[in-house]
Amino acid sequence: MQNYLEETLLICFSFLIVHSVFLGWHKAQLQTKHSHRRQKVLVVANRLPTKPKRDADGNWTFERCSGGLVSCLAGIRAKFDMVWLGWPGADFNDVEKDIVANEAMKQGCYPVFLRQNLIDEYYNGFANNVLWPLFHYIMPPFDKGVNECSTGQWEAYRKANEIFTEAILSVYEDDDYVWIHDYHLMLVPKFLREAKPDCNIGWFLHTPFPSAEIYRTLPWRQEIIESLLHANLLGFHVYDYLRHFLSSCVQLTSLEISAHSVDATSIGGCIVTCATVPIGISPDEFLTGLQKPEVKQQIEQLHEQYAGRKVILGIDRLDYMKGIPHKLMSFGRFLENHPDWADKCVLVQLAVPSRRDVPEYQRLQRQVHELVGDSAEVRRQISGKHSSIATGVPVIYMDSSMSPDDLSALYNVADVALITSLRDGMNLVSYEYIACQHGKTVPGVLILSEFAGAAQSLGAGSIRVNPWHLQDTAHAIYEALMMGSEEREALHDYAFKYVSEHTAQKWAETFLQCLQEACSDLMEVTSQVPPLLPYEEFLSDWSESVQRLIIIDLLECLAPARERMNLHSRGRPKFIRLPPGLWQCLKLWHVETGVFRLMPS
Incomplete structure (x- = not known):
């Protein structure tokens, strides 16, 4: 023995x-092969960061966009070569495609050409008519559930993802990092892994990921979640979204799942790392912008315009998840509770137009316009009840976008920022407001919906509210207006410290670092x-x-x-x-x- x-x-x-x-x-040996050349990051998003335009001679040119992902990814160019893949934003004929591709490549972009009918079915259809509402906890109406139309949109979604994958493969080189963005391209990881088994794939979701009970109602739930499990890294804004994704994996698969990873090797995927990487802004851009003479002049004009009145600011995309009607009704409730404030404050609501061709958004626009109307039919609404000849209307509502300089000035002048999102992946308006308030003797107060992802980062530097509770939000408005300077400074200092440390550049660098580590870990496990x-x-x-x-x-x-x-x-x-x-x-x-x-x- x-x-x-x-x-x-x-x-x-x-x-x-x-x-x-x-x-x-x-x-x-695996590690040394990375040193042979400078690695590329292939940024794959639905749209290119450029706008196609025809000049006077009828030739196509591309104007580089600013803000958004463009500024977020600017900092990684020092470490990686970067190629951006996406739809150029228009339908081109076969003759124009080569010209457009050459012009786009001069700016480090690679266009993915999609026919307009495919865009209508894939982007306006499945992505924004099925996935977007579902990921924001909006269930389809019973009489408009899964039908032949949405099934056709699913096929278009699948086709578009295949076209994106082909575009990636045309520029991909061994050891490149592929960074896929958002819910538009959730089938790309599987298509890409099948074509390139050793590919380094990361995917980041810019919206919430719904709870498993909501996600499981999607008929194509299995195909989507199994495709995502072919990526090396899955990134989310906050831990709640990550937890919901893992919960969906538990209920829909029989895979081995830990707190931050999924072993999907049995379905042809890999050991997937799941990480929380909250996005940020570039606060220095706003701080620098406030020093421009034209911005300072605009600030003075706004102070004169609203002299003697506190400014409550709302800036939202005209989206049915931003809670604009809830905000207006809460403000109306506040004026009912405190009528003496009707001539002492004004709500400036900027609603940036969005997706005007979608019927749901058209209905929302009509609803918001009714709430700010002053006719006899809506006398119970805000403007009809609280307007006067001396002070005018208590709500200034604008259906328009605004230049960055004008926006910074408005941020700076506002005494209160009111954000009442019903569901929001992050909401960077709150970050921008905090940045533009820095340096003021008495900074403004941020009122932030607890259903926005930003509430998990700026919650301690703001007044958190439930936008569905109108009375609670109305009380928060009163509390913010009456708050003393010492408490305002304490809230602002906390929020600004977070905003200045967790910048857009840090978000991009952190995600790529996590992707490198996830790919390296996978090499070690699968040697x-x-x-x-x-x-x-x-x-x-x-x-x-x-x-x-x-x-x-x-x-x-x-x-x-x-x-x-x-x-x-x-x-x-x-x-x-x-x-x-x-x-x-x-x-x-x-x-x-x-x-x-x-x-x-």
């Missing part, structure tokens, strides 16, 4: 040594199996030996946890180090018995 145990121990020990040596060599032992030689030595010793380390009792060999990033090659005391015991045993031998690798 003792001889049998010794034989077993020695075999295990031999495997341990061989595996350690080979795995270290193999991973070193090739070491070669088999030379059994004939081993069995010959084994049969001739008289005494044998095999040591098994249970849960790292004898050998300590793997150490990092002066490597800074997680996932680099790791090596097992046997403690000197253990080696000394082995040497003494060898001297006494003369039969201890390590098999060569």
Whole structure:
């Protein structure tokens, strides 16, 4: 019995040594291939960061957009080459495509050409008519559920994702990083993994991910979630969205799932890392903009315009998830509770037009216009009840966009920012307001919906409200207007510290760092199996030996946890180090018995 145990121990020990040596060599080879050239990041989004325009001669030119992902990704160009893939924003004929592609490539962009009918079905249809509402907890009406129309939109969505994948493959080189953005392209990870099994794939969601109970109502739930599990890294704004995704994986798959990863190798995917990487803004751009002479002049004009009145500011895209009607009704409730404030404050609501061709948005626009109307039919509404000849209307409502300079001035003048999103992935308006309030003697107060992702980062620097509770929001408005300067400064200092530390550039750098680590970890886990032992030689030595010793380390009792060999990033090659005391015991045993031998690798 003792001889049998010794034989077993020695075999295990031999495997341990061989595996350690080979795995270290193999991973070193994998790492060195990254040093041969400067790696690229392929940024894949629905739209290119450029706008196509025809000049006076009828030629196509591209105007670079500012803000959004463009500014977020500007900081990573120092470390990576970057190519942006996306739809150029218009339908081009075959002759124009080559011209447009050449012009776009001059700006580091690679256009993905989609026919207008495909855009209507894929983007306006499935992406924004099915996925967007569902991800924001809007269930389809019973009489307008899954039908032939939405099934056709699904096929268009799938087709568009295939076209995007083909575009990626046309510019992809080994070891490039592919960063896919948002719910428009959730089938790309699987298509890409099937074509390039070793591809480094990251995906980031810019909206909420709904709870499993909501997500499971989607007929194509399995195809989408299994496709995402072919990415190396899945990024979300806040932990709630990550948790909802993992919960959906638990209920829809039989995969092994941990707190931050999913082992999807059994379905052709990989070991997927899930991370929380909240997006930010570039506050320096706003702080610098406030120093422009034209912005300072605009600030003075706004102070004169609203002299003697507190300004409550609402800036939202005209979207049915931004809670604009809830905001207006809460403000009306506030004026009913405190009529003396009707001539002391004004709500300036900027509603930036969005998706005007969608019927739901047209209905929302009519509803908002009714709430700010002053006719006899809506006398119970805000303007009809609280207007006067002396003070005018208490609500200034604008259906328009605004230049960055005018927006910064309005942010700076506002005493209160009122954000009542019913569901929001992050909401960067709150960040922009905090940035533009910095430096004021008495900073403004942020009222923030608890259903916005920003509430998890700026919650302690704001007044959090439930926008569905009109009375609660109305009280928050009163509390913000009456708040003392000391408490205002404390809230602002907390919020500004977060905004200035968690910038857009840091978001991009953090995501790419997480993607590098996830891909490196996957290389380590999926490295090739070491070669088999030379059994004939081993069995010959084994049969001739008289005494044998095999040591098994249970849960790292004898050998300590793997150490990092002066490597800074997680996932680099790791090596097992046997403690000197253990080696000394082995040497003494060898001297006494003369039969201890390590098999060569």
